[in-house]
Amino acid sequence: MTSKPLAFIHGAYQTKFGELWRMSFEDLLMEAAEATMKQAGVSLAQIDAIYIGSMLHTWVMGQNNLPGLVASTLKTNLPVYPVEMACASGGLAFHQAVQALGSGRYQQVLVLGVEKMTDLDSATIAECLMGAASWTERQAGLTFPGLYGLMQRAYQTKYGLSDEQLARVPVKAHQRSAGNPKAHFNSPVSVDQVISSDMVADPIRLLHASGVSDGAAGLVLGRRAGGLAQVLACEYATDTLALHERSELTSLKATKLASARAYGIAHISADDVDLWEVHDCFSIAGIIALEDLGVAMPGEGHKAFTKLPVNTSGGLKACGHPVGATGVKQIVSLAEQLSAGTGKPQAKSGSVGVAQNVAGSGSAVVVSVLGSV
Amino acid sequence: MTSKPLAFIHGAYQTKFGELWRMSFEDLLMEAAEATMKQAGVSLAQIDAIYIGSMLHTWVMGQNNLPGLVASTLKTNLPVYPVEMACASGGLAFHQAVQALGSGRYQQVLVLGVEKMTDLDSATIAECLMGAASWTERQAGLTFPGLYGLMQRAYQTKYGLSDEQLARVPVKAHQRSAGNPKAHFNSPVSVDQVISSDMVADPIRLLHASGVSDGAAGLVLGRRAGGLAQVLACEYATDTLALHERSELTSLKATKLASARAYGIAHISADDVDLWEVHDCFSIAGIIALEDLGVAMPGEGHKAFTKLPVNTSGGLKACGHPVGATGVKQIVSLAEQLSAGTGKPQAKSGSVGVAQNVAGSGSAVVVSVLGSV
Numbered sequence: 001m002t003s004k005p006l007a008f009i010h011g012a013y014q015t016k017f018g019e020l021w022r023m024s025f026e027d028l029l030m031e032a033a034e035a036t037m038k039q040a041g042v043s044l045a046q047i048d049a050i051y052i053g054s055m056l057h058t059w060v061m062g063q064n065n066l067p068g069l070v071a072s073t074l075k076t077n078l079p080v081y082p083v084e085m086a087c088a089s090g091g092l093a094f095h096q097a098v099q100a101l102g103s104g105r106y107q108q109v110l111v112l113g114v115e116k117m118t119d120l121d122s123a124t125i126a127e128c129l130m131g132a133a134s135w136t137e138r139q140a141g142l143t144f145p146g147l148y149g150l151m152q153r154a155y156q157t158k159y160g161l162s163d164e165q166l167a168r169v170p171v172k173a174h175q176r177s178a179g180n181p182k183a184h185f186n187s188p189v190s191v192d193q194v195i196s197s198d199m200v201a202d203p204i205r206l207l208h209a210s211g212v213s214d215g216a217a218g219l220v221l222g223r224r225a226g227g228l229a230q231v232l233a234c235e236y237a238t239d240t241l242a243l244h245e246r247s248e249l250t251s252l253k254a255t256k257l258a259s260a261r262a263y264g265i266a267h268i269s270a271d272d273v274d275l276w277e278v279h280d281c282f283s284i285a286g287i288i289a290l291e292d293l294g295v296a297m298p299g300e301g302h303k304a305f306t307k308l309p310v311n312t313s314g315g316l317k318a319c320g321h322p323v324g325a326t327g328v329k330q331i332v333s334l335a336e337q338l339s340a341g342t343g344k345p346q347a348k349s350g351s352v353g354v355a356q357n358v359a360g361s362g363s364a365v366v367v368s369v370l371g372s373v
Numbered sequence: 374m375t376s377k378p379l380a381f382i383h384g385a386y387q388t389k390f391g392e393l394w395r396m397s398f399e400d401l402l403m404e405a406a407e408a409t410m411k412q413a414g415v416s417l418a419q420i421d422a423i424y425i426g427s428m429l430h431t432w433v434m435g436q437n438n439l440p441g442l443v444a445s446t447l448k449t450n451l452p453v454y455p456v457e458m459a460c461a462s463g464g465l466a467f468h469q470a471v472q473a474l475g476s477g478r479y480q481q482v483l484v485l486g487v488e489k490m491t492d493l494d495s496a497t498i499a500e501c502l503m504g505a506a507s508w509t510e511r512q513a514g515l516t517f518p519g520l521y522g523l524m525q526r527a528y529q530t531k532y533g534l535s536d537e538q539l540a541r542v543p544v545k546a547h548q549r550s551a552g553n554p555k556a557h558f559n560s561p562v563s564v565d566q567v568i569s570s571d572m573v574a575d576p577i578r579l580l581h582a583s584g585v586s587d588g589a590a591g592l593v594l595g596r597r598a599g600g601l602a603q604v605l606a607c608e609y610a611t612d613t614l615a616l617h618e619r620s621e622l623t624s625l626k627a628t629k630l631a632s633a634r635a636y637g638i639a640h641i642s643a644d645d646v647d648l649w650e651v652h653d654c655f656s657i658a659g660i661i662a663l664e665d666l667g668v669a670m671p672g673e674g675h676k677a678f679t680k681l682p683v684n685t686s687g688g689l690k691a692c693g694h695p696v697g698a699t700g701v702k703q704i705v706s707l708a709e710q711l712s713a714g715t716g717k718p719q720a721k722s723g724s725v726g727v728a729q730n731v732a733g734s735g736s737a738v739v740v741s742v743l744g745s746v
Contacts, residue, residue: 058431058504065459065505068614068736072507077630079609080737081469084457086438096454096469103476131431132438134445236452241441257450363441364453 003267005230007101008373010108011040011220012228012335017320018184020214025054025061025116026073028216032112033074036218040227047220048106049079051097053089053113054324059128060119070112086132087281089113090217090327091236091357091366097221098234098368108222113328117212125212129323132360134242145201145209145282147243147361152203152284154249159299161287163203167194169283170207170317172306177314184213184320208283213320217329226373228339232266232352233369235259241363254365255292255356263294266369268352270294273369275337275353276310277330280317286310289356293367312337327357331368338372376640378603380474381746383481384413384593385601385708390693391557393587398427398434398489399446401589405485406447409591413600420593421479422452424470426462426486427697432501433492443485459505460654462486463590463700464609464730464739470594471607471741481595486701490585498585502696505733507615518574518582518655520616520734525576525657527622532672534660536576540567542656543580543690545679550687557586557693581656586693590702599746601712605639605725606742608632614736627738628665628729636667639742641725643667646742648710648726649683650703653690659683662729666740685710700730704741711745 013036015028023031029052037043050070058064067080081100083093090113097111117125129144130137137147155161171191177183189207197207221231237257240246246253263269270293278293280286287301296304304310313319313333316326334353341351350372357366386409388401396404402425410416423443431437440453454473456466463486470484490498502517503510510520528534544564550556562580570580594604610630613619619626636642643666651666653659660674669677677683686692686706689699707726723745730739 055437058437061508062500062504062511063508064428064431064457065614065733065736067458067611068505068507068733071611071736072614072618077610077612077627080611081465082458083455084437085440085455092454099476099478100472102478103472105472105475127435131435132441134441135434135436138435237450238440238444238453239450241438241445245445254450360438360441363438363444 003232003265005232007098007221007223007231008225008227009219009229009231009335010222010227011036012332013039014182014217014329014332015215016182017213017215017322019118021118023214025057025114028116028214029070029073029112029114032114032216032218033110036110036220040220042108042220044074044076047078047108047110049081049100049109051081051083051093051109051111053083053093053327054115055084055086055089056115056117056128056323060116085364086359087323088327088357088359088364088366089324094328094331094368095234095236095366098231101221101223108220111219111221111328112216113325114216115322115324116214117322118214122212137242143201145204148282148284149201149204150243151249155284158250161302163195164191165302166283167191169286169302169305170194173280173311173315173317176312177318180313180319183314183318184211185318204282210281210316210321213322215320215322215325217325217332219328219331229335229370230373232371233262234366235262235265236366238364239362243361251288252292252362252365254362255289255367258365258367259293262367262369268369272352273354274309274351275334276308277333277355278310279356279358280311280315281321285358293354293356327366330355330357334370338370376605376638378605380471380594380596380604381598381600382592382602382604382708383595383600384409385705386412387555387590387702387705388588389555390586390588390695392491394491396587398430398487401489401587402443402446402485402487405487405589405591406483409483409593413593415481415593417447417449420451420481420483422454422473422482424454424456424466424482424484426456426466426700427488428457428459428462429488429490429501429696433489458737459732460696461700461730461732461737461739462697467701467704467741468607468609468739471604474594474596481593484592484594484701485589486698487589488695488697489587490695491587495585510615516574518577521655521657522574522577523616524622528657531623534675536568537564538675539656540564542659542675542678543567546653546684546688546690549685550691553686553692556687556691557584558691577655583654583689583694586695588693588695588698590698590705592701592704602708602743603746605744606635607739608635609739611737612735616734624661625665625735625738627735628662628740631738631740632666635740635742641742645725646727647682647724648707649681650706650728651683652729652731653684653688654694658731666727666729700739703728703730707743711743
């Protein structure tokens, strides 16, 4: 690993994730912005631009002019870049911020991911989330668990993964979130509980699905060296909106494309990576992610998920998945661990963490590579 | 004017604007993408990334994952950057594309602005457009004509602008669109017709308001010199979401901030500009824009609108205002005119055009400066 850092992370903060009935979108936005800047030791006057990832604001608040909302809430006239790309809104906001720093236009920027989901009832949220899917999938009556259910069915059939093997993935996620005060869920779950939990969309059961969370996360990124971690690469690729347009269901092409480019830019291979944050909106998604990222062979992702330092905060499944905030929170998690020296030191290169953030059922994927400073 | 170009415009295309019942969002997207690339003489294989501005896709199509939709429609895995910032979605997409080219990350990009409005009834569209306003304004029952009506009332009171003087603005807009085959409206209107048209939101009458249009526009931007026009600056500023949070109603602070920066970067003053594209969603908006851009003294914007080469295609009022497409179409209009030598040649610097694109009632404004090549 000899690549030149694209940016440095000077502040990283996550609000509590969960059903935050007393907090509005603006409250979450404000907490994340203020706490992130405080941690970085900067004020808004030292920020050149703001990037905000959010998915459901149009539906939840009837609001689709985020720059004005951010400007009003934070009392600023700074450029605010709204980023809406389903569950990878946060990851794309981070990608765009890194790119802007690379251009030299901005020296220091604030990146936010904010989502307020619990103001809508579950049925409406389920419908809104299908806004990330294709028209034909919506017309067919599919839900998001339904889409990932198709993937899980194909995967279990192809590789013979048993329900019990699969159940160890969310069990591990809940173990990891047990001591995390910011996590939505701190309760452990057992293999038996997973296997006997309610069927949401056959074969996906309740305890294979991430919940509906409110929450926000923030980063201060800058060109000046130092801080919590360095950004070595952040790449992004798209794929078809609909599952039926793809050649296979057990792998995401966009993850493969984005990670190949990101590893190339960072001069690393999957073997060099110490920490992983993968988009486990469903158990099967976390498994496939690790295979597409080159960590495990096809069919073996479930073992890597439980054995390696993957989603140590609990991930989307157990820490929570406030959709637009997730991509930013993944970077926060990596930065905190890299800063604390949690990663396994490499001979020459320090520790490396990789985050993978997915839009919809894989229509877009952002892969980021971070290194310790 | 001695500034270094940030990018060059190699292709510029606008679809017909109007009530395009036979065309879907994807049809408009495809037509704009293909025709723009054809005009630039490039294929998708020579494009590094796609930027798409669109406002109402979530409401009109239930779709809020534009990258996947674009990837599926154009059959590509390229990075697609979705840009949603109310009626300045197109302008911000252009801004972000120019910024990305400046970073050296991309050599050539496609910028699209696409909006399909007529699939919703007018009452629903009116409600959706208020998604660009503040919660308190929505709760008060305000509509977009209502917001601009408050500005028009304040302006007419402050400067004594008569209804007849004001009416000359849309009359001129319709004169300009008369021969434009791409315009939504080709019919002339008279001062009497404007003054006696139905009251929409007192004091705004029907013929002071832009219509509800479908349409798309596209640009191929690149780092290689040549093409139709060069981009000298593209700046962007935010302001409060709500009118009542501002110190005045007869001027947009975000236009002043963005234009001051853009002029500085382009090394020009308003006097150097030959062609103007301003965001005349309502007559009063076009008038205020010219004052904030430094073309006219406060109270005198209406004269500049009718006398100078402003919105020569007919502008939002008469050519049409498919909201997310408008900011891209403004650049298309300037590029076509600069390429055709329509501008008045300056002694040393060639011709210069400026476009101003507004989100909501002024919560964000993008100002772009283009020059002839």
